[in-house]
Amino acid sequence: MAENSSGGTPAAAEEPAAIGRRVLRLRTERGLTQRQLAEPAYTPAYVSTLEAGKARPSEAALRHLAGRLGVSPEELATGRPPHVAAELRLQLTDARRALATGDPEDAAALFRALHAEAVEQALPAEQADALLGLGDCLLESGELQDAQDCFTAVERLLADEPLPRRVPAIRGRAGVHRLTGELRYACYLLETTLDQLNASGLPDPEALLLLYTAAIAPYMDMGAQARAAHAAELALALAPRVDDPALVAGMHRGVARTLIAQGRLAEADASLAKAGELYRQLHIHTELAHCHWMRGYVHAQDGDLERAEHELRTAHGMLASKRAALFTEQVEVELADVLRRRGRPEEAETLLRPLLTAGTDTAALRVGRGAVHAGAAHRLLGRIAEERDDTEAAEEHYRAALPLLERAGAVGDLADLCRLLGDLLRRTGRTEAALDAYRTGLAHRSTPGTTTLGPAPAAPPM
Template structure:
């Protein structure tokens, strides 16, 4: 018997489909059943057997599942195609259009109770919200996706965990972002669920918060482990993300030529995959590489390309981040007014909880600009604001540098005791380079025998 399906609902569905097809109860029932039996089913007074439902479905020209659930036979396949289309629009087109497509898929999947479609739609909506800078919405969608996948193997939940971690990272909650990624990596390894794609996604994602926290040794270790996983990955986009993440560790070590080569690999893959936002981030990072190498003209060109691509997609938060890098290049080129205008406009558009590390970077640069124009009081104000943002975020590497700048300002203005206090604070953040407050780093994954990992060190 089909007790899991409400009898009255099935009866109404049988009656509706029968009327649509112009069949009498007798025509639907014969030769196996009677018109009276069909009448009792349609009235909801009897529970149909599986055999009866299969007979009726065949007479009505629908599948058994369509009759018992009310879902069109091809709906799941249709929604999977719609998901793929939405993901394609997110990669190459307008974020708002992609969000509308994901929302339509989600609504239809909820109406039809297609539980395997809903998490993917929430993941897509989370990515749309991330790019648009709506961090609260992004967190809600990623948390919902993870909850809907709670009974699935952990590798299937990796994308939702990564999304949640990135949301916390962009909100300035670096330590919690690390915790989410590290604990999931350890759980994956401990349970023996060796899924190269899931592990590669998580190891690549954890490099960013490590770098922002000043944990460069741990970031380099994660990069090496990710490189070792790359040969077993099935998703080329993950490999591209890896090359971009590894470039960050190489830049920190001053190996700009190797970082640029790693970014070139990522850029080639992104162009092939038509991933516009990720391609823009490659231009962004290559701009930073050029700036580190002293090629300020090349840096400005790459950063403006990245900014235009991101602004076209209305990827607001990432555009703000590029603005900070571009303003620094403009300052170094001596175009102080342009840099100050860019930074002031950025801070007018953001709040303290939206991209705290980059808001702090904007205040730091405004402080440097003020000092270069002999505005000591204004410079101090910006440095103090930046320090507050970085302390809350736990961005140790940036904190140490900012403490040096603020301490130097206090010393030059005769406030020696204040300078010493700030220098001590900075030294405290540099006391344990390459570590975090989170305990041991995640364990290495159990690589298959004979697999040799790459290395970012030589």
């Protein structure tokens, strides 16, 4: 998506009095009379009016005066040398590279410093870019409320900008809602923005690709496989119109999720391999780690648990080295599932227990922070407990998972959990309670490919 590189224009100029004082100072320093500064385009009286702060110069007048005074129109309008904004944008690019290749906490420190400088220099576009980068860092490290605050601040700063300019912040805010378990609201936010973009008559391919790709994950979490597949198809159709390889790679990773749901595992693996190659070229380590993570999931679905463990451990190592805390914890849940299926329940339990410090805000995964994976972790611990005939502990974990998955609207996981709980209650002679558990699962289980969301967003004009 094209950056707003204005960095301060005559439209962002100071008050007329400040500009007038600047014109007077520069004219005096250069030994020019008002007539010499004004001619041939303007009169000495006009220059006098400007210097007195009684009028704001037009853009044409600013260009004329700046040329005569040997400064840029921006410097004359704002008092800020033009290289300041350019250097700040270059540093923002370096900070983005630091986030892509290194530790989100280190990158966050860079973005905070750049935001402070952008505020000092009164550069709203650069303030927004710095806050967007900071929000991405905080999202990656699991500081979800702070990330939300950053994305919201970006939207405020860019309130008068075209909608495509605000899309990265909207996508980030939707990501926060998804990770806090608010799947329906994440979908609503993305779908509403998609409809606004498509209705605008001038849809932006990069903005649309960002939104359709971002929508795939919450759709899949909700069991809305048909809608996820449709979003993936639209993303694939948009990809040839987008030059940003990072966006195209993200699209391939999102599309793989829908292929997995359709059982097209070989195609999913091929899509993830394409994404991985693009991310390797870009040195975007976090996204590359996500590709290894999803490939591990593909192999696990295909029953190749050895390869699944290898891919998940690779993803885990990469995310842990970047201190991407929340993503690291989520991979640990998936890795624990593979370890249990490989007959190593003790290792699985060792991974899971630190993530669920029950009943305290110190739990790594909990309501408001990775709720879907918190539910999955409880469900796994319940299965491990069942396998060692500890039905009391198993039931405790199943019941702890229920509100987490209900709140998130993770329909498929919730139905499976209710089946497990119902089977356990039936085996222990509590038939009525078992029926209640089964009914709960059936009540939440939509027909595959459907959702309780409203109408899907309209397709963009291709």
